[in-house]
Amino acid sequence: MIKYIVVGLLVFLVYMVFVGSLSLYTVLTGLLVSFILSAVSAKYLVVDEKKLLDAGRLLYMVYYFFKYITIIEIKAHMDVVKRIINMDINPGIVKVPVNVKSRYARLLVMGSITNTPGTVVVDERNDYFYVNWISVTTKEPVKARKEISEEFEYYAYKIFE
Amino acid sequence: MKRVIVLVVLVLIAVVSSVITPLVISIEVPRYLKDLSRYYIINTIKDTASPEAVAAIVWDYRGLDTVYETLVLYLAIVGGLTIFMYTGELARKTPVGLTLLSRTATKIITVLISTVSAAIAFHGHLTPGGGFPGGSALAVATMLIIPVFSINTLLEKGVTSTKLVAIRGVSLTGLGLVALLPVIRGLEIVTNQRFYPGYLDGFILSGSISLYNLLEFLAVASGFTAVALYLSIPEEYYKGGDNA
Numbered sequence: 001m002i003k004y005i006v007v008g009l010l011v012f013l014v015y016m017v018f019v020g021s022l023s024l025y026t027v028l029t030g031l032l033v034s035f036i037l038s039a040v041s042a043k044y045l046v047v048d049e050k051k052l053l054d055a056g057r058l059l060y061m062v063y064y065f066f067k068y069i070t071i072i073e074i075k076a077h078m079d080v081v082k083r084i085i086n087m088d089i090n091p092g093i094v095k096v097p098v099n100v101k102s103r104y105a106r107l108l109v110m111g112s113i114t115n116t117p118g119t120v121v122v123d124e125r126n127d128y129f130y131v132n133w134i135s136v137t138t139k140e141p142v143k144a145r146k147e148i149s150e151e152f153e154y155y156a157y158k159i160f161e
Numbered sequence: 162m163k164r165v166i167v168l169v170v171l172v173l174i175a176v177v178s179s180v181i182t183p184l185v186i187s188i189e190v191p192r193y194l195k196d197l198s199r200y201y202i203i204n205t206i207k208d209t210a211s212p213e214a215v216a217a218i219v220w221d222y223r224g225l226d227t228v229y230e231t232l233v234l235y236l237a238i239v240g241g242l243t244i245f246m247y248t249g250e251l252a253r254k255t256p257v258g259l260t261l262l263s264r265t266a267t268k269i270i271t272v273l274i275s276t277v278s279a280a281i282a283f284h285g286h287l288t289p290g291g292g293f294p295g296g297s298a299l300a301v302a303t304m305l306i307i308p309v310f311s312i313n314t315l316l317e318k319g320v321t322s323t324k325l326v327a328i329r330g331v332s333l334t335g336l337g338l339v340a341l342l343p344v345i346r347g348l349e350i351v352t353n354q355r356f357y358p359g360y361l362d363g364f365i366l367s368g369s370i371s372l373y374n375l376l377e378f379l380a381v382a383s384g385f386t387a388v389a390l391y392l393s394i395p396e397e398y399y400k401g402g403d404n405a
Contacts, residue, residue: 007272011272011276014273014276014277015276015277015279015280018276018277018280019280019284019288024363024364025287025364025365026283026284029279029280029283029284030280033276033279033280033283034276037272037275037276037279041268041271041272041275044268045268045269045272087164103261103262103265104265106261106262106265107262107265107266110262111266121262123260124260124261124262125260
């Protein structure tokens with residue numbers, strides 16, 4: 001039940017933000033759309049609905065979101081800007097082990113790696129990400145994980161595992 | 162050094178072209194409105210109860226054109242479906258699809274696209290958008306599922322072209338009825354304001370415009386999805402009599 005409410009609420013929020021109006025017509029059609037979409041999609045989106053009620057996970061998510069879009073992104077951008085100007089690059093694809101298991105946690109790690117400039121996940125196979133890295137400093141999977149995704153995995157574990 | 166030269170040349174081209182372009186090509190800014198545009202701007206809200214002039218022109222002023230255009234598109238899709246008609250059972254292979262990550266992301270994106278498409282369709286008479294763009298957006302959501310999961314996933318969830326063509330047929334019948342109903346009262350076909358209410362309890366409905374948008378939304382989404390389903394049937398299925 002909870003998953004239907006949460007998915008419906010998220011759909012409603014996206015609908016309202018996209019339309020950008022608080023008129024009764026928008027609210028009513030938004031309720032209709034969120035009702036239909038949550039009825040159809042919630043069972044595919046949510047596996048363990050107990051996690052939805054965990055306030056700790058939510059707090060970690062909010063904290064990680066703000067930390068990611070400010071500190072982590074700015075650091076990564078500055079690093080790449082420096083590399084572009086100095087042409088200090090050593091590109092290559094490295095194998096990075098992923099320790100988190102749940103699909104949303106992995107999606108978060110993958111998204112975090114890809115969204116930061118300088119690293120792109122190009123494939124996923126047998127618990128390894130293959131990351132295209134702008135400056136390969138190590139080919140050791142475990143060391144590469146430490147440099148690329150350890151922090152992301154810490155938060156992904158707290159939020160989704 | 163070579164890189165620096167390339168960079169300098171690029172910057173020079175950018176600067177020079179931005180200086181020269183406005184001198185060579187003079188862009189005429191219209192200083193007055195044509196009579197036709199002035200008419201639409203002033204009278205649209207009175208005539209059609211729709212603040213969106215484009216929707217008003219498409220579904221009210223030029224409504225008959227649009228109804229015929231919808232019919233033409235419908236016949237085109239029916240023609241396509243006839244050529245690609247495949248009545249046999251598709252072999253239920255194990256769905257392959259892309260990696261788990263792509264599938265997880267696609268699940269979320271599909272729901273978001275559907276939400277936005279509904280918003281576009283429901284506000285077609287108020288803001289730019291409408292049934293056709295909304296329906297196309299919704300069809301994109303289902304088209305994403307085919308490569309990322311597999312066509313079998315859609316078929317197993319009951320999204321079959323037979324059902325989609327049925328939805329399309331019902332929506333287009335509804336669209337035709339909305340256009341025809343005013344004739345009963347002796348009005349012209351595709352009449353809007355003199356037959357359908359423009360406002361209801363303070364809601365702007367713009368009469369038939371919102372109805373057309375909703376029905377067109379369903380028709381376009383189901384039609385395009387049906388086409389996508391048919392186009393995803395591997396070509397070897399068409400060879401020979403039985404299933405390949």
